[in-house]
Amino acid sequence: MFGRKAKKQEEELIIRRCYKAGMGNGWASGKFAIQDGDFITEEDRLNLKSICFIDRKDELRKFFKTGNWCLGQGVIYKNLFFLQQVNGGDEWATYRINDKDILQFESISFERIIRDNEFKDYMNRLIKATDEQLKNLEY
Numbered sequence: 001m002f003g004r005k006a007k008k009q010e011e012e013l014i015i016r017r018c019y020k021a022g023m024g025n026g027w028a029s030g031k032f033a034i035q036d037g038d039f040i041t042e043e044d045r046l047n048l049k050s051i052c053f054i055d056r057k058d059e060l061r062k063f064f065k066t067g068n069w070c071l072g073q074g075v076i077y078k079n080l081f082f083l084q085q086v087n088g089g090d091e092w093a094t095y096r097i098n099d100k101d102i103l104q105f106e107s108i109s110f111e112r113i114i115r116d117n118e119f120k121d122y123m124n125r126l127i128k129a130t131d132e133q134l135k136n137l138e139y
Contacts, residue, residue, distance in 0.1 A: 002063045003052025018081045021102040022046045027085035046072030064110035105134040
């Protein structure tokens with residue numbers, strides 16, 4: 001089992017903020033599936049229970065390497081929130097968590113990054129990048 005639930009009230013608030021931001025994503029929220037006429041329940045998409053925390057980079061790497069995650073699976077690592085936007089896939093809407101807002105800046109597939117042994121460096125660049133660098137995809 002990967003990830004952990006919130007330990008503190010602050011972390012509960014972060015989950016709620018990530019959930020709110022993620023519900024703006026038409027794929028992860030299930031809105032696009034519903035528009036296509038697909039039957040989808042709350043459990044089939046992003047929900048408050050589908051978001052967890054991962055505290056260590058090696059655990060995060062294992063998490064992404066496992067692959068085949070459900071639509072709406074979310075993981076928080078440091079100042080980043082990753083949200084699965086394909087059912088059974090590897091297409092992560094990626095957000096920066098700030099004090100004021102949550103900025104979606106990229107969609108990342110990790111299979112190649114992990115395969116090419118670039119995960120550690122890539123994550124370091126994401127974590128250290130400024131909001132401006134993220135907005136311009138220059139990290």
